[in-house]
Amino acid sequence: MEKDGRPNWDSPMQFVLACVSYAVGLGNVWRFPYLCQLHGGGGFLIPYLIMLLLEGLPLFYMELAIGQKMRLGSIGAWTSISPYLGGLGLASVVTSMYLCLYYNVINAWSFWYLFHSFQSVLPWAVCPINSNRTGPTEECEVATPTQYFFYRETLNISSSIEENGGIHTGQALCLVLAWAITYLFIVRGVKSTGKVVYFTATFPYLVLFIYLIRGVTLHGAINGLKYMFTPKMAELANPRAWINAATQIFFSLGLGFGSLIAFASYNQHNNNFQNQAIVVSLINSGTSIFASIVTFAIYGFKATLNYENCLDRMRLLLLNTFDLAEDAISMDSVLEWTEKLNTTYPEQFAQIADKVREGECNLEKELDTAVEGTGLAFIVYSEAIKNMPLPQLWSVLYFFMLLLLGMGSMLGNVTAIITPLRDFKIMSRMSNELFSGLVCVFCLLLGLGFTTTSGNYWFTIFNDYAATFSLLFIVLIEVIAVSYIYGIKRFEKDIEDMLGHRPNWYWKIMWAVTSPLLLIGLFIFYIINYIQGGTPTYQAWNKELGESAVTEYPAFGQVFIVLLLVSSVSCVPLTALYAFCRKRKDRASEKRPSAVSTVSV
Amino acid sequence: MLEKILLLLSLSLSVAEELCKPGVGEAYKVRFSIKTALGDQAYPWNKNEMFLFRAALAFAMRDFTNGEEFGVSDIHPCNETQRVSFWFVVTRPNTMDLVDKGTVEMAIKKSRNRINGAFLLTDKTLEFDGIYPTLAAPVSPDTPPWLIVFGVVMGAVSVGIIALLVYPLVQRKLKKNMDADDEDSDEETGVKTAENGANDGIYNSTFSDDERFTQM
Numbered sequence: 001m002e003k004d005g006r007p008n009w010d011s012p013m014q015f016v017l018a019c020v021s022y023a024v025g026l027g028n029v030w031r032f033p034y035l036c037q038l039h040g041g042g043g044f045l046i047p048y049l050i051m052l053l054l055e056g057l058p059l060f061y062m063e064l065a066i067g068q069k070m071r072l073g074s075i076g077a078w079t080s081i082s083p084y085l086g087g088l089g090l091a092s093v094v095t096s097m098y099l100c101l102y103y104n105v106i107n108a109w110s111f112w113y114l115f116h117s118f119q120s121v122l123p124w125a126v127c128p129i130n131s132n133r134t135g136p137t138e139e140c141e142v143a144t145p146t147q148y149f150f151y152r153e154t155l156n157i158s159s160s161i162e163e164n165g166g167i168h169t170g171q172a173l174c175l176v177l178a179w180a181i182t183y184l185f186i187v188r189g190v191k192s193t194g195k196v197v198y199f200t201a202t203f204p205y206l207v208l209f210i211y212l213i214r215g216v217t218l219h220g221a222i223n224g225l226k227y228m229f230t231p232k233m234a235e236l237a238n239p240r241a242w243i244n245a246a247t248q249i250f251f252s253l254g255l256g257f258g259s260l261i262a263f264a265s266y267n268q269h270n271n272n273f274q275n276q277a278i279v280v281s282l283i284n285s286g287t288s289i290f291a292s293i294v295t296f297a298i299y300g301f302k303a304t305l306n307y308e309n310c311l312d313r314m315r316l317l318l319l320n321t322f323d324l325a326e327d328a329i330s331m332d333s334v335l336e337w338t339e340k341l342n343t344t345y346p347e348q349f350a351q352i353a354d355k356v357r358e359g360e361c362n363l364e365k366e367l368d369t370a371v372e373g374t375g376l377a378f379i380v381y382s383e384a385i386k387n388m389p390l391p392q393l394w395s396v397l398y399f400f401m402l403l404l405l406g407m408g409s410m411l412g413n414v415t416a417i418i419t420p421l422r423d424f425k426i427m428s429r430m431s432n433e434l435f436s437g438l439v440c441v442f443c444l445l446l447g448l449g450f451t452t453t454s455g456n457y458w459f460t461i462f463n464d465y466a467a468t469f470s471l472l473f474i475v476l477i478e479v480i481a482v483s484y485i486y487g488i489k490r491f492e493k494d495i496e497d498m499l500g501h502r503p504n505w506y507w508k509i510m511w512a513v514t515s516p517l518l519l520i521g522l523f524i525f526y527i528i529n530y531i532q533g534g535t536p537t538y539q540a541w542n543k544e545l546g547e548s549a550v551t552e553y554p555a556f557g558q559v560f561i562v563l564l565l566v567s568s569v570s571c572v573p574l575t576a577l578y579a580f581c582r583k584r585k586d587r588a589s590e591k592r593p594s595a596v597s598t599v600s601v
Numbered sequence: 602m603l604e605k606i607l608l609l610l611s612l613s614l615s616v617a618e619e620l621c622k623p624g625v626g627e628a629y630k631v632r633f634s635i636k637t638a639l640g641d642q643a644y645p646w647n648k649n650e651m652f653l654f655r656a657a658l659a660f661a662m663r664d665f666t667n668g669e670e671f672g673v674s675d676i677h678p679c680n681e682t683q684r685v686s687f688w689f690v691v692t693r694p695n696t697m698d699l700v701d702k703g704t705v706e707m708a709i710k711k712s713r714n715r716i717n718g719a720f721l722l723t724d725k726t727l728e729f730d731g732i733y734p735t736l737a738a739p740v741s742p743d744t745p746p747w748l749i750v751f752g753v754v755m756g757a758v759s760v761g762i763i764a765l766l767v768y769p770l771v772q773r774k775l776k777k778n779m780d781a782d783d784e785d786s787d788e789e790t791g792v793k794t795a796e797n798g799a800n801d802g803i804y805n806s807t808f809s810d811d812e813r814f815t816q817m
Contacts, residue, residue, distance in 0.1 A: 115747035115754075129736045173751060180758045187765050323682035326636040433766055 006071060007190050008266050014194035016276050018263050021201035022412030023284045025405050026106065026377070027252050033228075033292035033299075034372030035244050040235030041228045045289070047236065047245035052285055055518050056249040058510035059475060061277040061503075062482055063255060067264025068273055069494045073420025074258030077265070081486050083583070087575025088481070089420055091474050092258035094568040096416040098466035099257065100443050102459050103413060104182065105450040107406040108174035109378060110399050112154055115174075117395035124149035125386040142546030146383040151541045154378075158453040160540050162554055165453030172451045179444040182410050186418070187433050190266045193411055200408035205287075207401035208294055214394065215297030220308075224300020227367045228292065243525055246518060252284060256471040256478065259412035262419035270498055295376075302384040303366035310361035314338070321352050334361075373463075377402060414439065460538050461553075465561045469526055470568040476519040477572060483512045536561060621679035623688040627699045629706075630730040632686040638726035646685045650720075651678065657716045658709075662691060662700070665708035670694050706732050 009015045036044045070077035075089030116123050124146045127136030135141065140148040151157045156168050185196045215221055235241050254260065264273065308331065315334050319326065322341060329337045338356065342349045349356075371380050385394045418436055430438075450459050482491055488508055496502045536558065539548035553561070621628055631654075636643045644650070655676040662671040671694050681687040691700040709716065709732055717727055724734035 111751075111754075112747070115750040118750050119746055129739055133736045133738065134733050135736070170747075173755075177751065177755050177758065180755070180762065184758055184762050184765065187762065192765070319684060320632065320686075323684040323686055325683040326634060326685070328683075 006266065008268060009190055009194050012267075012271055012276070014190075014197060015263060015267055015271070016280060017197040017201040018193060018411070019260065019276070019280045020283050021197045021408030022259055022263070023252065023254050023280060024201070024204065024287045025252075025254075025409035026402065027248075028284065028288045029291045029295070029402070029405065030374075030376045031372055032248060032252070032288040033295035034376065035248055036228060036292050037296075039238070039241040039244065040232030041230055043231035043233050043235055044241060044245065047242045048249065048285070048288075051242070051245045051249045051518075052281060054510065054514050055246060056253050056285075057278065057281050058507055058515050059250075059255050059479065060253050060260065060281050061274065061507060062479065062511060063260040064264045064273040064277050065491070065495055065498070066482070067261035068267045068269070068271060068498060070261075071265050071269075073265060073423050074261045074416065075420040076423040077261050078481075081481060083579045084576040085477075085481055085485070085572075086579060087572035088474060088477055089258065090575055091470060091568045091571040092256060092261075093417055093420055094571060095467050095470050095474070096257045096259070096413050097443070098462060098564065098568070100410070100413045100417065101447050102450060102462040102466070103406065104178045104410060104443070104447060105171075105175060105455070105459055106374070107178040107403060107410065108171055108451070109154060109374070110402045110406060111174040111177055112170060113378065113382065114396060114399040114403065117392050117399065119392070122382075122386050122391050122395060123153070124382050125391070139543045139546060142544070144383065146379050146386070147546070149382075150378050152543070155456050156453050157456050157541045159542060160551060161454050161457035161538070161557055163454060167448060167451050168453070168455075171455075172448055175447055175451055176444065178407075178410075179440050179447070181407065182414060183437060183440045185407070185411055186414055186436050189432055189436075193415065196411065197408065200404045200411070204401045204404050204408075207397050207404075208287075208290060210397065211294045211394075211401075212290070212297070214388070215294050215301070218297065218301040218388070220304025221297035221300045223304050223363065224296040224298070224367065225293070227300065228296040243522065246522055249285075250475070250522070251468070251471070252288065253281060254409070254412060256475040257413065257416050257467075258420060259416040262415045263412065265419065270500075272499060274499060274503070298381065298384045299367065302380065302387070303363060303369075305384075305387055306366045307361055307363045314356065314361060317352060317355060321348065457538055457540070461557065461561060461564070464536075466564050466568075469530075469565055472519060472523050472526060473569050473572075476516065476523060479511060479515050479519065483516065488512055621677045621688055621690045623680045626690070627702045627705065628688045628690045629702070629732070630686060630688050632684065632728045632730065633720070633722065634726040634728075635685065635720075635722070638722050651681075653719060654678075657712075657719045658689070658691065661708045661712035661716060662705075665704070665711050710735060 009018070036042075038044075039047075066077050066081070070080050072080065073089065074092040075086055078089040079086035127140035127145045127148060129135070130137045137148070139152060143151070154171070156165070158165055184192075186193055216225070267273065311331050311334050315329050315331065318324070318329060318334070318337055318341060322345065381398060382395070385391050385398060388394050414436075418439060421439075422432075422435065449455060482488075488511065491511075492502050492508070535552045537550050537552050540551040541547075542549050623630065633646065635646065652673065655673045655678070658676045659671040659673055662675070663669060671691070675692050675694055676689055677692065678687045678689040691705050692698060693700060709729055713724065713734060717723055720727055
């Protein structure tokens with residue numbers, strides 16, 4: 001224990017692993033591969049790495065420095081820098097709270113899938129049979145079994161955000177479990193968190209490695225890998241690629257939530273966070289690239305499988321219509337036979353012409369279906385897994401890895417709420433365990449709202465709006481505050497005090513010039529995008545058609561979005577105003593002569 | 602005599618041809634996908650296999666109608682193709698009356714598994730056009746398996762939480778007992794130690810450097 005009674009990490013290694021566990025999360029697995037595919041495969045690495053140098057590293061370093069120097073959570077740390085900036089910390093806490101609410105729901109889904117993997121036939125591999133026992137359920141027939149399992153059995157989704165239903169008990173149970181495990185990990189503060197991160201930070205890499213070997217040995221994986229790695233350099237001219245790279249680095253490192261400040265506040269004063277910052281950022285980016293290799297191998301396998309199934313269906317159709325011998329058409333000769341039969345038997349072919357056109361098989365098209373987010377993790381991946389030999393094993397491994405990634409990030413999210421609040425004297429009277437327990441129960445009860453039938457649509461609102469815009473705002477103010485209000489010179493001195501040497505010119509230029517400019521650019525882009533985008537929309541699941549349709553948010557949805565944004569962003573000006581009023585009151589009361597001059601200690 | 606037999610035979614053949622018209626009346630189309638099902642072990646389709654089919658179908662009709670003595674000659678196939686698909690009709694034993702589609706369908710449905718088994722095929726590889734297989738009833742266990750795994754994990758987590766919460770309390774109690782023993786044993790020293798709880802000391806913040814506030 002340090003002199004001020006603040007708990008510490010047992011070793012710097014625990015701190016590094018905690019940061020890695022926090023930063024390496026689901027986004028590395030399901031957002032980066034999507035961006036890679038969208039922006040020209042291998043070529044996307046160029047803007048990605050450039051943004052890492054210009055924006056990711058300096059901001060990460062800065063947050064660690066603040067946390068380690070101030071030895072307080074985000075609210076206390078920013079209040080120490082300037083009493084008018086306490087709102088920054090508060091905004092971070094509010095944003096972290098929103099994140100905690102919806103992030104653990106993803107863990108609940110992972111648990112659901114994990115538990116359902118312990119069956120001889122994976123439930124998302126086959127459609128359930130309808131009541132007449134004549135065929136699969138209607139909804140499952142128009143969609144795919146994996147989509148049916150996700151939308152119907154996991155979410156029991158309603159057809160729009162306006163329709164509501166009851167809570168899905170299975171989901172609710174999994175959410176309770178997710179919060180119970182989160183509590184178990186944080187109940188002793190950094191003492192328990194520090195031990196847990198040894199596992200949550202390292203085990204996912206083992207699973208990724210196993211999946212890499214499995215993935216590249218799958219039939220057709222090479223198609224996916226080729227597709228990913230052929231760089232389309234033309235994409236680099238598209239400004240969207242650069243903006244997406246900047247945004248991805250930003251969110252992937254988890255800046256602005258206050259978690260990094262909280263983690264660093266438990267460090268020893270002289271901890272060498274400079275090297276640690278570089279190491280963690282590089283590990284984070286490396287993991288993204290590693291995960292996309294695995295994802296693309298899996299994509300290639302799935303696309304090739306779908307393509308071959310499509311060819312097989314065509315083959316059967318031709319065989320059955322023209323009554324040819326079974327081995328007359330092989331998979332490779334389907335296309336030439338289609339041509340031949342079209343020319344030799346045009347009238348008969350005309351009968352099935354529609355079916356042939358509809359079921360046209362195209363490998364490129366299969367590979368082109370770029371998916372991100374929960375769709376990738378729970379639909380595309382599970383579809384690929386069900387086709388692997390010994391699917392139960394791969395399913396268990398995969399969802400266990402998702403759980404570790406998600407839980408590791410949750411540790412940071414919850415610590416970001418608990419640490420600053422505990423710094424307030426009122427809260428510190430409560431015992432550690434009780435306070436953490438209350439936070440977990442509170443988030444659990446609110447999170448149950450996401451397990452209702454329209455819960456997934458609310459989840460999407462939170463996912464898209466709760467943390468994106470506010471974080472940009474928070475970090476922009478952070479970097480301007482440190483560079484110009486606190487002053488680079490003072491910051492330099494503080495770092496020298498901790499590390500023994502000043503940061504070199506690269507860091508200073510990034511903090512003072514490049515990062516603020518980049519962030520302002522991103523900020524403006526987001527605002528323009530939001531205004532130009534018109535009414536915000538979401539994907540509503542239509543059970544008759546078995547697909548998602550783009551729907552506009554109703555009025556209350558849009559109001560809620562605005563509330564989300566305003567509630568976190570407004571903390572900054574409101575707290576500044578409050579501090580200003582208090583200072584004026586203090587100054588006014590100082591001027592009044594005091595009757596008794598006490599020697600206060 | 603011979604001519605009579607020949608006449609009857611040709612008559613029956615022509616009748617069979619008339620009876621079995623693809624797509625018309627009571628005819629059903631059946632399709633075999635032997636190579637798909639058995640791969641290398643596929644048997645070639647020949648007259649013997651056709652005989653087996655007719656026998657199997659006759660069995661199905663007998664089984665369904667509970668004893669009506671259908672024979673192999675009551676199943677009339679026609680329009681055989683290379684695909685291994687053909688049409689067939691069923692006639693009542695010893696007559697030329699066609700059995701209606703509904704009865705045939707129900708007979709086949711009842712004995713589907715036996716017919717499939719005779720050819721080492723499945724519902725998908727031995728298709729009767731228009732007769733949908735009755736899928737097996739889903740096996741629903743009493744407790745869904747996921748609930749069992751959930752219970753195990755939840756139990757383990759609860760035990761962990763309780764252990765982590767109770768452990769320090771137990772430790773503190775043990776320490777208190779040990780301290781009470783120690784106090785009893787050094788009464789002679791006469792040094793009055795501070796009460797339990799204040800052993801760690803209080804950090805006096807008066808002398809710390811708190812000037813971290815930015816001068817505004």
